Each structure stands twice: as structure tokens, then as C-alpha cells.
Amino acid sequence: MSQNIPQRKTDIGPPDYKQFLPPVIKKNYGQWAYHENPKPGVLMHVAKSGDRLYSVRAATPRLVSIETIRLFADIADEFTGGYLRWTSRNNVEFLLTDETKIDPLIERLHKEGYPVGGTGPAITNIVHTQGWIHCHSAASDASGVVKSVMDELYEYFVAMKLPAKLRIAYACCLNMCGAVHCSDIAILGIHRRAPQIDHTQVRSVCEVPSTVAACPTGAVRPTTVNGHESVEVIEEQCMFCANCYTVCPAMKLNDPEQDGLSIWVGGKVSNARSEPKFSKLAIPYIPNNPPRWPEAVNAVKNIVEVYAAGARKYERMGEWIERIGWPKFFELTGIEFTKYHIDDFTHAGESYKRSAHLRQVKE
Amino acid sequence: MSQNIPQRKTDIGPPDYKQFLPPVIKKNYGQWAYHENPKPGVLMHVAKSGDRLYSVRAATPRLVSIETIRLFADIADEFTGGYLRWTSRNNVEFLLTDETKIDPLIERLHKEGYPVGGTGPAITNIVHTQGWIHCHSAASDASGVVKSVMDELYEYFVAMKLPAKLRIAYACCLNMCGAVHCSDIAILGIHRRAPQIDHTQVRSVCEVPSTVAACPTGAVRPTTVNGHESVEVIEEQCMFCANCYTVCPAMKLNDPEQDGLSIWVGGKVSNARSEPKFSKLAIPYIPNNPPRWPEAVNAVKNIVEVYAAGARKYERMGEWIERIGWPKFFELTGIEFTKYHIDDFTHAGESYKRSAHLRQVKE
Amino acid sequence: MTDKKRDTPLLDELETGPWPSFVKELKKSADNPMTGDLLGLLERSYEEKIGHWKHGGLVGVMGYGGGVIGRYNDLPEEFPHCAQFHTLRVNQPAGWFYTSDVLRKLCDIWEKHGSGVTNMHGSTGDLVLLGCPTEALEPVFAELTELGFDLGGSGSDVRTPSCCCGESRCEWACYDTMAATHEITNEFQDELHRPAFPYKFKFKMSGCPNDCVASIARSDMSIIGTWRDDIKIDQEKVRQYVASGEVDMRRDVTSRCPTRCMRWDGTTLSIDNSNCVKCMHCINVLHLALSPGDDRGAMILIGAKAPIIGGALLASVLVPFLKMEPPYDDIKELAEAIWDVWGEHGNNRERVGEFIQRVGLGNFLEQIGLDPVPEMVIQPRTNPYIFFESDEEEE
């Protein structure tokens, strides 16, 4: 059992964060007075003691090579005494106290290809997932779509010119590992073909009852194929969620022609002003078009631009849409409203408009 | 087949309303300019032509004898030229043009025991149902509860001293024939004991499959009793809705000790300001205590008074509660919040507080 | 025994107090033996805290499947005169308008054959004749039709439509609710009298979003008047409201507008009508100064109902705006299209609102031939469970 295994400890837990904190933080921990955001990507936190901490935030593609981490380590040594952190949205932050080093640091990061920005009313890094890099379930790539979209929205990362923060998330399948369900704009990989069953594989790797139970619509039924227990799928009842595939690898949904992306809008997480909101369907389907997914990129860009032009200061995407009404959102963006936009899942009825409160109806 | 049946027409539909309209309405139909509410129970509608119509509104117990209808007819002849109507909330309205007759008419109606009021920011008649007068399903009486409550709230009918309209509804069982689900205050008869099955009756008058299908929680199961098909009820799964009883008379839920009333608040129908709202549970259970249901009367009165003291002008019950928050409503009214208040039906999760937006929490 | 039955000490307590007493009403008709017995039976319920009516009973008038609710008491030996105590639901005239003359004639019929007790009116809107023995049903019906009245609905049919008084009196009515109700009731006499649906189907018509017949909460098809142009403002009268101190524009009006689309600058009220949701509030408050626009019509909402069994539903938007012109063919055709689909695919005892939830509004629209529009929803779906159709996939 223990052959070849080097000496090791277990259950030690993560390292104590305190050892990685810069002195200015250790000293002023919990004693911060206020902050400012002097320029895109730069935060200044001022302690009650008067001490100042500067955080310089740079974009990363999240998927980074150890060469890049070493580069960041070198940069940290040069500018911050070796201190840095990552943010909850995969940006790297260099933590320094010497104000004069900010501009050289920014310059250096830009030179290395890691632009500084993402603070304040801006678009910050896209929270995303594995895609074709690592996940069996992916209906599209993740990193490639993110790169393509951010190349196009770059100006909104390096400047603070939007009405409010705009959070984009990406997930490559309905498991939504990437916060997609509560984002200002979300891009979601979707399947559109019922699972193709490999009956031989079912036999060897799947439990029929748990596969049947996995399907929320009851589309998966037990059956017998060539005298062996297997499953079948009632295609009209399938909405391509892939939950059956998660429990049974023999139920592949991936399909080069049918897979693609959908776009969602108007979610948020923060409690600022309005309560957290789910993202809502904007565009049901856009075909996969690697390497740059131009249709998806344009769709996202269009939504950002219409929002930027119409929203009031401090108004997040969803707050703006609720103010103008969904009919107006579809009108302004030119997106078509279809039956797919109308919820038909468990709580569907709760989304029907149950009042006479309607804005001016076009003739 | 046609023995003893007098000559008769069918499918003639209701009489044409036009023949019952007073001349001032016929003349100014669709040509009204504005209205005023000069005093409680009196409306003045002014036509573009300058003509005026006065409507004097009197309470009725809805359940009225033909003697009373004849009395109203006589009063109408005396004051309005014979014209009258009923409202959507069971008040009677006398329709006249001669302003000088208003006060004598009011006096007369009061003398006969039919008080005038119910307009404007007031409590108007209670929309209600049959109760023990006529329905097999009733968990309490209707008319008796209504009479008891309105005796106590009378002052709010004959004056216009509330922040806004306050609509009360009563229904004697969960079928809610009386608009209970969208009322400022609703009183609802409820059962609290699972159906007692009369197996002999099941055999003769019920279909087992439809009885089983009627139960929303799956509490009714087919079974065999003394060799005959019948049903049984899993008591823990029963929430006393009586739907099984509606389709199968052998499943009686009525019970002198367990039946009673529940109180609901904060619903509305109009689209004014806020969208229509459902009523929400305030008090899960109050025992039946005829003939005057004092506990229920006091509970309703308490809610009315707390509302009257706290709401702003034009704020309906539900709007007031939403402004101050439900925790405050329970605090101010002294009503206990229990697990029964927490929804556990189909869309229960939609009622959980899914945000950090909380008012000051008491220590 | 008659005496003992008439002894009603508990009910007598409900004769006191300022509110009109239903016990007094019953006593007014108590010479009628049916009502006499009813009083005794009710007193018994008050003593025992339980009802004494039995479940349903198949009675009615010939050729009709609805309009009568059969009812028998469970103590027929003690209270024989109300042993059979059915109700007749008489279709009220639109808007509940009557003359003294016609009321007296109705009373005469009911005195002759029934208990003399009525409900003015039932919750659905019918004039309810409460307490009819089986053998009197046909004579009452014959005399009613002779007088020009017909029965309303009961069972799985169109239920008696009802409406607010609308244009007969109310300046806010955006269409003629009474005319529409009368027309629709007459058009669907067969559907009203002969239950052939999966369940009941109620129409209610309100002239404006104040919804004075609670149509959005209580009808399968709710027709609510509205407008699509701008609110009309008489600025002079607005200023008078303010000058008189009667209205505080911010507190009472602009801050209560649900979309805050109004501005009062001290002299002029302006409304961003593109964001007005026609809630009626400002018009209600400033009723001498404001009124609905001129381009009036109605919206159609679908599927309200009481909670049994999937939970109560408010009606939801089906047609955001429709000009309401006699003979209201659009509405008739829409209703028929709905009945076709629901009639064929609806389960027994499944209201149309529940049916739509089951099949999905999108599919329902497709089946009745309406295009989806964003006005129908509060918001698009939040879950990713889209039933993509394969023809689409082929595109």
C-alpha cells in the first residue's frame, strides 16, 4: 500500500496566511480608515495610523504557466518586497507602500502583457472554467471565448468609464462552475442534442437506477438492449442539462454542430442597492465558432454598449434593465424575444407577468 | 321527460342591462368627466354634459330576504325613480340626480338598519361565502364571522379615516370562494384534521383513482378494506386542503374541535402603485367560537388599528408592511412568528429571504 | 318541536350591533317553513360548531348542466323543510343594475317557489336564489326566463361573467365593460349552460387597472382596460390641488409612482410616459386633473384562480393591448382558441392557469397561435433548461 510514497503529512490545512502578509497589513490589520481608487487598477487603502497600502491590479488569463508565476514573483521582489495576492476574479494584485513605484510597476506589467485595470466602474476579469482544456463536459472552450471577448472589451478594463461595475462570467456547461447564474453578462456553453447512448459502456460503467434518477424531466427510462439492462432517452423530454452524463459517462451530449453558447444578462451578487439577482436569458443560442467566436463576441459587445449608453451612474446591468423594462431591453439591443425566453421549468409561473403594469405598448 | 314543466325558453342570457339604467346614465354613458366623494358612502359623478349622478352606497349582509329587496325597491321608488344597483362587494347603491334627496335617503337607510358608507379610504363590505348556511365544505360559518367583525369595525365603514382602502374577505374553506387570496385582511376557515374515511360511502359514491389523484401531497393511497377497494390517508402527509373531499364525499374533514379560522394580510388586487399581491399568513389558527368569534374579531381589529396608526396616506396594508418589513409587522401586532408561517409548498424556496437586506436586528 | 327549532339563542346574539344582520334577514323570511327550518339547522351548527350540509347532488333544470347547486341537509328528519335546499345562480344584468320593478317581480317568483332568501350577489356575480326544493327548480326557471332572466354557470363551464360599472358611471373606464360582458355572455350561452370543459372558466371585465371586479385575482380570462398614449394632464387643476394643500405632490404622488417617472417642479407636472406603467395611482389621487389617454383599449390576462390545488394564481398577461370594439370578435376567437387547446389537452379539474403552467406558456402560445412578446413575463428565464426544438436545430 505504501510503496514508493515519500514521507508526507496529512490534514495540515492551508498555510497560515499571516506569514504572507506585507508588514503594512500586519500592522494595520482591521484598522483601515478609508480607500481611494486614484486610477484604473490602483487602490489606495489608508489606515487609521496614516499608513498607506497601494494595490496594483493586473489581468491574468487565470490559466498561467509557472514561468509567469516566477515572473510575478520577480516583479514583486522588485516593487513590493515580494508581496502579492490574487483576487476573487483571478487578477493578480501587487501590494506596495512606496507610491513612487506605482507607475514603473504598471509600465512593467503592461510591457509583460499583463494590463493593469479592473477597478471601479469597469469590466474586470471574466470568471471562468476549464472548457476544452480540461473538462469532459464542456460544450465549448472557456479560455478561448474569454480571450476573444476581453480582447474586444479591453478598453473597459483599463478605464473606469462604465456606469457601474460590470461582471462577466463564463461557464462551459450547465454545471456553471463559473458564477454564471448571477452575472451582469454571462456566457454559457450549451448542448442542444439529447444524449447519444453507448449501450456497451452503460453496461460497464453506469448504474441504471441512478442514471434514470438523475434526469430532472424523467426523459431517461430503463430499457433492455440486446438482452442487457440499459437506458433510453425520450428525446422530446430532454432539455440537454447533461445531468445524466455527469452520473453516467455513456450518455455523451457533446456534438460539434449542436453545441454552442448562450448569453445571459442582468444578474448580480452584491447587495448594493438591489438584492442579488439571477442572470436572465438574452440569447438562447450562438454556434461554436473557434478560434474567436465572433458572433458571441459581437453579441456581448452590443449589450455592453447599449448598457453603457443607457444606464445611469451606479446602475448595474440588471438594475438598468428593470428600470427600462425587458421589452425595451430587447428593442434597444435588437435581440429577438422567442418562446425559449419564457421559463418553462419548475417555478415558471412565477416569472409570468401577473399585473397590469405595462409600459407603453407599441402599435 | 317533459312532464309538469311549464313553458320555458332557454339560453336567452341575462337581461339587457340597458333597460335598467337610469336616464342620466343612458344619456351620459361613456361621457363622464370626473367624480367626487363628498361624504362617506356618497359618490358624485359629473358628466361632460354637466349632468350629475349621485350614488348612495349602503351596506347589506349580502344574504338578504326578499322583504329587504322589496324595501330597497320601495326606497328606490321614493328617492331615485326606481333605480339601484349592487356593487362588486355586495353593497347596494341608490342612483339619483336630485342632490336634496341624499340626506333623507341616508337617514332612511340608517333607520332601516342599512348604514351608508364604504367609499374612499374606508373598510367596505366583506366579500364572503356560504359557511354553515349552505356549504358542506365549510370549516366555520361565514355570515356570523362577517357580522361579528363588521360590528366591531363599523366605524371604519361609516367614516373615511384610514390611510387607504382596506378590503376584508372571508372564505369558509380552502376553495376560497371569497377573494381571500388577494385581500388586505382575509379570514379563512381551515381544517386541521385529516379526512375521516367512511369506507362504505367510498364504495358507493367515490371513484378511487380520482380520489387518489386529487391529493396534492400524495397522502391518499388506494387500499382494500374488508375486501373492497377503498382509500387510506397517510396522516403526516395531509395538510387538510379538502381536495379529496371535494371529489369524494366520504372523506369528511369537518371537526368541531379542530376546525377554525386563520388570518391573512397584505394582499391587494388593484394595480395602483404596487402590483397585485397575494395575502400572507398572519395567524395560523384561531378556534371556532360562535356566535361571535371574539378571538378572531380582536385579532382583525388589532391588525386594523396597528395599520391605521402606522401606514402613510395611500398605503394599502401590504404596501405598509413591505415598507416597514415583516419582522416589524410581527413585532407591532404582537403576533407570534412560527414555523407555520414559513412556506413549504411548491414554490416555498421563492419566499426565503435570499439577500443580506435586513433591517436592524434586535439583540 | 317547531317551537324548539325556532329557539335560536346563539343566532339571536347576531341580531344586535350596528352592522346589518343576516339573522334578521332570515327571520324576515322565517314564516316560510324552509327558512324557518334553516334557522333551526343553523342554530344547531352554532351549537355544535359543525355544518349540516351534505355534499353536492345532481339536480338541475332540463337541458342545462349548470346553474343549480344541489344541497341536502344531514338532519332531514329534524329539518324536513330545508332537506332539499338547492341554489339557483341567476345571471345578473351586467353591472348589477336593476329597477325596482324587475326586482319586485324576481321577489314574487322567489316568494312563490323558494325560501325567500337570496344572495345579492354571489362571489362570481350571480344573483343567488338560496334554498329551492327540487320540484320547484323547473317552475322557477320557467318564470325567470319569462321575466327575461337566465341561469348562470356552475360546474365545468363558462361561469357567469361579471364586470365593473365601467362607462355607465366611471370616467376612467377604458372600454365599455358592460357591453362587452353582455355580448360575451350571450355569445357563449351554450358553453355557460352545458359544462364541457376540463373545469370552470371565468371571465371578469374591469374598465381600468384599479380592477374593481378583482378580475386579475379571480378570473381565468381577465380583461382590464388600459391605454397606450400619454396621460392627460390639466396643469391648472394640478396647481389647484397643491395650492389647496389637499395634495403634497412628492409625498402623495411622485414618490408613490412605481417607476418614479413623474416630475413636479413646483408649477408643472411632467410624466415620462414611456416609463409609465399605467398603474392609475396618480390619476386616482389627482382625479380632477389627470386622466387616462385617448388611445384606449384593454389587456387580456389569463389564468387567475384560488389555491386549490397548485396554489393561487394571479392572471398573467396574454395580450398586452387590444382595441375593444363590438362585437369583440378578437376576444371571442381568442377564448375559443384557448378552449380548443385546453379542452383537448387539459386534465380533469385543471384550470387553464394550471394547464399553462404544466405545458409551458411558450408552448401554449404556439398552440393558440399567439406570438411571444416580452410583456408576457416579468423577466426571461433564469434557468438554462431550454427545450430546443429539432427543426430549429436543422436551420
Added chain:
Amino acid sequence: MTDKKRDTPLLDELETGPWPSFVKELKKSADNPMTGDLLGLLERSYEEKIGHWKHGGLVGVMGYGGGVIGRYNDLPEEFPHCAQFHTLRVNQPAGWFYTSDVLRKLCDIWEKHGSGVTNMHGSTGDLVLLGCPTEALEPVFAELTELGFDLGGSGSDVRTPSCCCGESRCEWACYDTMAATHEITNEFQDELHRPAFPYKFKFKMSGCPNDCVASIARSDMSIIGTWRDDIKIDQEKVRQYVASGEVDMRRDVTSRCPTRCMRWDGTTLSIDNSNCVKCMHCINVLHLALSPGDDRGAMILIGAKAPIIGGALLASVLVPFLKMEPPYDDIKELAEAIWDVWGEHGNNRERVGEFIQRVGLGNFLEQIGLDPVPEMVIQPRTNPYIFFESDEEEE
């Protein structure tokens, strides 16, 4: 063949443009044969528009049930070096703080045994080492623990908790998120490493309602800082904001307060704190002038998750306010009470939020021993389907 594999014209297009390129990152490590093959495999996916990974695979380190995601490609003959390409989820230090020194050591380990590719960080918060052959799992793990790092969660266990930077830098933090996260992560090492729950269980800690780790959307137990006394106002600084023209008090602040509980009279800002719902907006905007009160703590919310399978859930209020004091026993006990109930009665693959929906929040509270309070709901129930309990009936 190596050459042909390295020919990646589609991916190469993603090296251009201003945003940092993941393709460049891959190429930086492409001397590593694993990453070289990964590039080839990915190019194939771009050509074919389909992924080339196979479903799961039971691999891990000894004694642990989680922390490693097994992954195999489906073209092992063409791309043998990434035929086994597992990931190790390394539990990040709270707040994602590092020194250059420790990062270099991590890189050295990963260079020695793995692909050289990482995710900084995964969506749950782990430092993800992407691409490890099976035989290297144990050596990597041993070297990681030697360096002071441990694995995070995967499978049906506690998932790696994460938090916002909180008191390390942010003046709004209402409790010490990093300390709480570190403490809770260490307390539950066993639950984190040895899956024994019905499904995953995520903790996320945010210092205030801005919720910078999206805890309310993405964690089974969301701990959000808040306060229960009054917002602190420096009136002088408020006036400076106005004087400088930077802030329009009505447009930017008072009219955006969700409960409109603020008043600005031109010189003084007053807040009706009893109606403030602590949304943070006014503090966010007037950050130099306003701050959360002094009586700080956190609320606990429960049950957020992604849509699979009943639809996405946001977390809902479980404890409206709790003082957050080390060693956070209240929270530990609460979590354990929840796991006991959910562990016993939860279905396989049923998140705690779904479990609560199934059994009902009321019952769940009873089982974990919390009293119901109105703060837990938006509103009380609207349907009348109350499961009255019979002991109550007996009272």
C-alpha cells in the same frame, strides 16, 4: 508527428490582441511534453469543435477522498503525454496572499512533477495544478505538505472555503474573514479530505454585503459581514462631496437607497436606521464620509448553488446576526448540526439548499434546533397548505 502536433494555427490566432493570452501561457510551458501534447489536443478541439477529455476517473492521494480530479484524454495514442492529465486542488492561503518566495517553491514542485500549467485560481478558490500524471500525485502531495500546503476539496465533502481580503485591507470588513476562513478550514480538515456528505458543501466568507467572494450565490454556507447599529456619518465630509460636485445626493444616494430611508436637507444627511437594510450603497458612494456601525458581526445564509438540478439557488438567511468571535464555535456547531441532519436525510447528490426545499425550512430549523424568525423569509406563506402538527392540536 511531434511537429504536426505542434502546428496550432487556430490557437495561434489567440496569441494576438491586448488581453493576456492563455495560449502564450501554454507555450511558455510547452517544452514540457505534457503541455506540448495539451496544445496539440486543444488545437484538435478547435478544429473539431469538441472536447477530448474523458469522464472522471478515480485517482487521488492516499488517505484522501478528494482534492484530485482525474482526467484522461480520448486520443491517448496521438497525445500520450497528456493521456493522464489530472488536477490537484491545492488549498490556497486565506485571501490569496503569497510571497514571491513561497510561489517560487510551488513552481519548483510543479515544474518537477507536472505540466507547469496552473489556474490561479479555480472558481472555488483553490490553487489548481493542472495536468499531473497518476504516478506523480503522491510525490507532489508529499512535497506540497512539506512546504506547508495541503489539498482542497472535491467530491461530496467540504469544499475549500474562500473569503474576501476583509480586514487585511478593507475598511468595510465587519469581521475578520481571513481568520474565520483559516480557522474553519482547519477545523474541518477531515470533512474536507474525506467525502462523506450527500454532496459538496461550500463555505464562503465576505466581510460585508458587497460580497466580494460572491458567497451568496456560490456557497452552501455564506457568511456575510454586517452590523446592527447605526451607520456612522461624518457630516462635514458629506458636505465636501456635495460641494466638490462629485456627488449629487438625490440622484446618486438618497434615491438609490432601496428603502428610501435617507434624507438630505442640503446640509445634513439623516438616516432612519431602523429602515436601513445595510445594502452598503450609500457607504460605497460616500466612502470617505460614511461607514458601517460599530456593532459588527455577520449573518449566516444557507444553500446557494448552481442550477443542476432543481434550478440555481441564492443562499437564504439562516442566522440574521451573529457576533464573530474566534474560535467561531457558533459557526462550527451550526455547520455540524446541519451536516448531521442533511447527512442523515439528504439524498445522494442533493445540495443542502435543495434538501431544505424538500423538507421545508420550518422542519429543517426544528431539526437543527434554530427558532424561526421573520427575517428568514421575504414574506410569510401565501398558500393555505399548513401541515399542522397533532401535538399542537392537542393543546
